[in-house]
Amino acid sequence: MSDLVKIHRWPTLDRPVLVMALDGWVDAGLAAGSAAATLRTSLPHHLLATFDSDRLIDHRARRPTLRIKNGVPTELRWPEIRLDVAVVSPAGRSILMLTGPEPDMRWHEWSHEVVQLVSRLGVELVVGLGAFPAPVPHTRPVRLVSTGNNPENAGRIGFLPVTLDVPTGAQGVLEFGFGQAGIPTIGLWARVPHYVAGMPYPAASAALLRDLGNLIGLTVDTGALQEAAASTGAQIDELISASDEHQAMVHQLEAQHDNEETVTLQELPTGDEIAAELERFLKGQS
Numbered sequence: 192m193s194d195l196v197k198i199h200r201w202p203t204l205d206r207p208v209l210v211m212a213l214d215g216w217v218d219a220g221l222a223a224g225s226a227a228a229t230l231r232t233s234l235p236h237h238l239l240a241t242f243d244s245d246r247l248i249d250h251r252a253r254r255p256t257l258r259i260k261n262g263v264p265t266e267l268r269w270p271e272i273r274l275d276v277a278v279v280s281p282a283g284r285s286i287l288m289l290t291g292p293e294p295d296m297r298w299h300e301w302s303h304e305v306v307q308l309v310s311r312l313g314v315e316l317v318v319g320l321g322a323f324p325a326p327v328p329h330t331r332p333v334r335l336v337s338t339g340n341n342p343e344n345a346g347r348i349g350f351l352p353v354t355l356d357v358p359t360g361a362q363g364v365l366e367f368g369f370g371q372a373g374i375p376t377i378g379l380w381a382r383v384p385h386y387v388a389g390m391p392y393p394a395a396s397a398a399l400l401r402d403l404g405n406l407i408g409l410t411v412d413t414g415a416l417q418e419a420a421a422s423t424g425a426q427i428d429e430l431i432s433a434s435d436e437h438q439a440m441v442h443q444l445e446a447q448h449d450n451e452e453t454v455t456l457q458e459l460p461t462g463d464e465i466a467a468e469l470e471r472f473l474k475g476q477s
Contacts, residue, residue: 195246195297196304199238202276202312206284208407209309211319213272215293216360219383220392222322225416226399227290233411234286236277240308244269247294247301274308279409286409287314293361302361306368317369317376318406319362320399322392325382328444329427333398338378340370347377348402379403384444387427394420 212227244250248270258266272291279286287309294301309317327334339345362378369376379402381395397416404410431437 193300193304195243195300196240196308197243198240202239202285204276204285204312205278207287207312207314208284209287209289209314209317210403211289211317211362211365213289213291213293213360213362216362217321217323219322219324219388220390220395222381222383222392222395222399223320225391225393225396226320226403227288229396229400229413229416230411231275231288231290234277234279236275236288238273239276239287240274242272242301242304244271247272247297248292249295252295253292284407286407287312298361298364302364302368305365306372309369309374310372314374316407317366317374318403319366319376319378320403321362321378322381322383322395322399324385324388326444327382327384327448328441329384329387329424330441330445331448333395334382335398335402336380336382338366338380340366340376344375344377347406348379377406391423393423
């Protein structure tokens with residue numbers, strides 16, 4: 192273990208599972224970030240390890256936050272990549288949570304250290320959370336697709352039957368590294384309507400936590416996310432009802448969703464206009 196990682200408290204673990212949700216790459220609707228935040232607040236946890244931010248983070252791109260109260264600086268919060276541990280119950284399995292910004296540099300070194308640490312901790316399964324824009328309607332339940340380091344894991348939720356060469360984030364690098372180390376890994380990806388991908392979409396966060404819970408035997412209270420999803424859906428409905436063109440697009444997406452047809456974004460009308468209008472609409476509601 193190098194000085195890139197600092198161990199704060201070495202835990203005793205029971206059949207540990209690692210959940211990853213790093214900021215900085217594909218997270219349409221902020222779905223994975225909100226799901227991870229809900230998971231953290233739902234589970235009592237303590238800090239296991241941190242990674243050297245000065246060597247991994249460009250602080251000009253990810254600046255620290257200074258709290259100023261009545262003109263007096265009172266707190267300075269630095270971006271931090273951290274690994275926390277929670278025990279669901281005395282008889283339950285341990286949950287590790289890797290959160291924070293993806294590194295800006297030293298990906299080879301950092302990913303190697305994470306894989307080595309996770310191996311030493313005896314992690315039995317890694318689950319990554321993410322979300323991507325897709326040609327799906329907001330009027331239907333959120334569907335997930337999965338990736339995995341073997342066909343069985345990839346098929347636990349269902350995968351896209353295509354071959355893709357895509358840029359990846361730090362989570363993708365870790366998933367590949369875990370696979371090479373023989374640690375079972377599953378990536379859960381929520382499909383977020385492409386016309387709302389640039390703003391919070393809590394329905395996708397709730398879906399990620401639902402399927403995460405099914406995979407690892409964990410129940411997380413998603414009541415607040417469900418309430419937010421209902422409110423967001425009503426706002427989207429109100430906007431779309433004012434435009435025949437937008438209604439037609441949603442009806443087309445509904446038909447394709449209900450028929451389980453595969454369609455690419457290139458075959459659909461652009462969502463830029465509706466996304467811009469929706470953003471203005473939601474800002475007006477705040």
